[in-house]
Amino acid sequence: MKVEDKILLGEIRSRNRKVFEAMFYEYYPHLIRYAEGFVFDRQACEDIVQNLFIFFWENTQYIEITHSLKSYFYQSVKNRCLNYLRDIHVHDKHKILYVEALLNEDDSPGWVDLEILNKIQEAIAKLPTQMGELFKQKYMYGRKLSEIAEINNISENTVKTQLQRAKEKMRKMLLESTSLKFFF
Amino acid sequence: MTELKHNIDFELLWRKIHSHLTDEEEILLNEWLSEDISHRKYFYDVQRYYTNGTQFTNSATELKKALKNIYRTIGIRNPYRQSIVISVTSVAASILFFVFFHFYNSNQPQLQVAGQIVQSIVPGTEKAILILSDGTEHDLTSGEKTIKAANGIEIKNTGTKLEYKGIGEQSTELKYNTLKIPRGGEYFLVLSDSTKVWLNSETTLRFPVQFAANIRNVELTGEAYFEVSKNEKVPFIVTSGTQQIKVLGTQFNISSYTENAEIYTTLVEGKVEVSSIENPAEKMILKPSEQSCLTKGENHFEKRSVDVNQFIAWKNGRFVFQNENLEDIMKTLSKWYDVQVIFNNEANKKLRFTGNLERYSNFNEILKKIEKTNEVKFSITNNLITIE
Numbered sequence: 001m002k003v004e005d006k007i008l009l010g011e012i013r014s015r016n017r018k019v020f021e022a023m024f025y026e027y028y029p030h031l032i033r034y035a036e037g038f039v040f041d042r043q044a045c046e047d048i049v050q051n052l053f054i055f056f057w058e059n060t061q062y063i064e065i066t067h068s069l070k071s072y073f074y075q076s077v078k079n080r081c082l083n084y085l086r087d088i089h090v091h092d093k094h095k096i097l098y099v100e101a102l103l104n105e106d107d108s109p110g111w112v113d114l115e116i117l118n119k120i121q122e123a124i125a126k127l128p129t130q131m132g133e134l135f136k137q138k139y140m141y142g143r144k145l146s147e148i149a150e151i152n153n154i155s156e157n158t159v160k161t162q163l164q165r166a167k168e169k170m171r172k173m174l175l176e177s178t179s180l181k182f183f184f
Numbered sequence: 185m186t187e188l189k190h191n192i193d194f195e196l197l198w199r200k201i202h203s204h205l206t207d208e209e210e211i212l213l214n215e216w217l218s219e220d221i222s223h224r225k226y227f228y229d230v231q232r233y234y235t236n237g238t239q240f241t242n243s244a245t246e247l248k249k250a251l252k253n254i255y256r257t258i259g260i261r262n263p264y265r266q267s268i269v270i271s272v273t274s275v276a277a278s279i280l281f282f283v284f285f286h287f288y289n290s291n292q293p294q295l296q297v298a299g300q301i302v303q304s305i306v307p308g309t310e311k312a313i314l315i316l317s318d319g320t321e322h323d324l325t326s327g328e329k330t331i332k333a334a335n336g337i338e339i340k341n342t343g344t345k346l347e348y349k350g351i352g353e354q355s356t357e358l359k360y361n362t363l364k365i366p367r368g369g370e371y372f373l374v375l376s377d378s379t380k381v382w383l384n385s386e387t388t389l390r391f392p393v394q395f396a397a398n399i400r401n402v403e404l405t406g407e408a409y410f411e412v413s414k415n416e417k418v419p420f421i422v423t424s425g426t427q428q429i430k431v432l433g434t435q436f437n438i439s440s441y442t443e444n445a446e447i448y449t450t451l452v453e454g455k456v457e458v459s460s461i462e463n464p465a466e467k468m469i470l471k472p473s474e475q476s477c478l479t480k481g482e483n484h485f486e487k488r489s490v491d492v493n494q495f496i497a498w499k500n501g502r503f504v505f506q507n508e509n510l511e512d513i514m515k516t517l518s519k520w521y522d523v524q525v526i527f528n529n530e531a532n533k534k535l536r537f538t539g540n541l542e543r544y545s546n547f548n549e550i551l552k553k554i555e556k557t558n559e560v561k562f563s564i565t566n567n568l569i570t571i572e
Contacts, residue, residue: 024251029242032250040229042239046250053254088222089191096198 005069012060024053027070031077037101038081038092048080070142102139103167127166134159135166189223192216197227201234218501305547305564308385308520310344311369317359317393324371333361333393337376347374348393358392365406368522370498375402379420380411382499385519386441407439409499412454423461427478431456436470437496450475450495458485503541503550510535510560510571521547523567532571535559 011019028049035045052073056063065072078098085092092098099120120140124132134152137143138159149156196213199205205213217224233239240246312324314331322331324341331339333348339361340347346363365371365387373381376394383389387406395401400420412420414433422429424440427447434454440447449458451470458476459467463483470476475490497504498520505513511533514525520543527533537557541550551562551569561572 021251024254025247028247028250029240032240032242033238036233036238036240040226040233045240046253050250050254050257054257057254057258085194088220088226089189089216090194090197090226091191092194094193094195097194100198 001065002068005065008069009060009063009065012057020057023069027073028053031073034074034101035077035081038078038097039084044084048084049077052076052080103170123170127169131162131166131169134162135170138163189219190216192223197230201231305521305523305567307544307546308368308370308522310371311366312346312371312383313364313366314339314341314346315362315364317361333359337393345372345374348376358396359394360390360392362388362390364388366522367519370520377415377418377420378413380413382409384408384498385522404438404440406441407437407498409435409437409496411435425478426461426480426483428459428461429456430459437499439495445480447478447480448475448495449478450490450492452492452496460485497540498543501543503539503543505537505539505541507536507538509533510537510554513537513554514569514571517547517550518569523547523569525569525571527571529572532560 008019008023012023031049031052032045035048036042039045039048056073063072078101081097082092085097124135126132127135130152134148137148137151138145143151145156145159148159152159192213196205196209199209200213217227310325314322314324316322316331316333322329322341324346325343329341331341333339338349340349363371363373363383365383365385367386369385371383373383373389375381375391377400379400381389384407387404387408389402389404389406389408391402395418398418400415400418402420402422404422404424410420410422410431412431412433412435416432420431420433422431422438424438425442425447427440427449429436429438429449431454434456435452436454436456437450437452438447439450449456449470451472451474453472456470457467458470458478460478460483466483466485468476468485468487470487473489473492475488475495477486477488478484479486491506494504494506503516503520505516511527517523518525537554537559539553541553548564551564555561563570563572
């Protein structure tokens with residue numbers, strides 16, 4: 001766990017409401033859209049993400065963060081969404097929801113799920129080199145647009161357009177494949 | 185009895201929206217959708233999301249509201265001044281849901297319709313009138329009741345289904361009941377021998393309260409789907425216009441409306457013999473997936489192989505049209521939606537369409553889908569549909 005995450009968690013444990021609020025503003029807007037990519041219903045998204053913040057506040061003492069706060073939040077939202085889907089009898093066998101939710105989330109935490117990582121890499125290999133590289137930095141390493149722009153010495157707008165195209169190509173690959181299993 | 189609900193793989197929903205499904209998958213999806221309103225709501229939400237994108241603006245107001253909700257539960261004093269917000273969102277959402285739900289089988293994003301259709305015409309519902317052998321009439325739509333029929337037979341009505349139960353004393357004289365389905369109606373009937381009959385709009389079925397010992401005879405005008413219970417010793421005979429069908433135990437659909445020149449019989453399962461009443465020598469055996477057509481006045485049968493689903497779709501809550509002309513399509517629709525149709529241009533009657541539509545959609549949605557082809561335009565005044 002990163003030092004800053006440790007400090008933040010310590011502050012939450014000592015009931016620092018200001019830090020909690022800052023964390024809310026940092027993560028909530030992204031998490032709500034991430035949840036939307038799974039459950040799609042406005043009320044359900046709000047319930048899931050807000051309840052997670054409530055749970056986080058009330059159980060900070062017992063929460064174990066293995067990787068980072070960010071991945072903790074994303075992982076928890078995903079699990080809660082999958083529980084919700086289970087109750088309305090929807091399965092995501094091929095992880096389509098997972099991929100779509102990540103593609104639609106600007107502040108992607110990166111793919112942590114190893115199971116689909118390989119498949120994603122196969123698909124990335126089919127993208128033009130630079131596009132694939134940007135896609136990897138964004139969706140696999142979870143880098144911010146500004147970071148990617150800096151590293152590659154291109155403008156943020158170029159990154160945005162390239163990523164947009166990469167996403168479209170990815171989707172097209174899905175459509176063209178007779179079976180989704182090639183991708184997922 | 186609570187039925188166990190099925191799970192659906194999201195892949196099916198995804199492909200329904202982004203590409204296509206096989207017929208089998210289409211059936212799976214429809215079954216799942218019909219199981220629960222939460223399933224339909226989910227599919228509607230998915231579709232809207234992939235068309236319109238996110239619903240969250242993440243505006244300052246939205247975030248403040250969310251934070252306020254969280255604070256309310258964890259007992260931190262709300263740092264923001266309480267503001268009075270009239271909560272209309274959930275009401276609006278539910279209205280939207282009903283408006284949009286009917287788009288669910290559309291593959292493409294909705295196109296703008298040139299002429300806005302404002303008025304809403306609702307689909308038909310379970311409606312029927314039962315006429316007993318003594319001439320008394322019962323409106324079955326008014327809900328549950330048990331009606332005493334002749335011969336000690338009990339008739340149970342649930343508001344959607346009419347069932348004849350129990351064994352009465354055999355009498356030499358058969359007592360007949362008549363079930364009348366008006367325009368914009370449908371009903372489900374279980375006869376005393378357990379034969380099931382789905383009756384479509386503008387249909388009349390006359391049948392004995394209890395069948396005779398050696399023959400089961402009913403008379404039909406309109407359209408009905410029969411699932412005849414098996415009894416090889418007692419043939420089941422449907423008389424319809426100038427046609428007679430003899431069966432032993434099987435499933436078939438008859439479309440025999442008085443205003444149509446033809447009587448269509450479509451066999452789903454088993455074996456039936458169709459014959460002409462005016463010329464008993466004219467007869468034909470049908471095998472599954474075969475359809476006979478008797479043209480009135482000609483006493484001649486024609487037979488062809490058909491996709492059965494198209495002809496029994498109405499019973500499963502759909503309209504399936506395969507290269508059918510608009511005149512026939514409108515005839516079918518007008519019975520279910522109880523509307524009158526006028527063609528301003530005769531040539532439009534011959535336009536052919538193919539489509540698979542939701543029978544319980546509002547009429548406007550159906551018309552919009554036909555309009556999307558840009559071939560015709562509809563205008564609605566009360567219950568009169570004019571095709572420009």
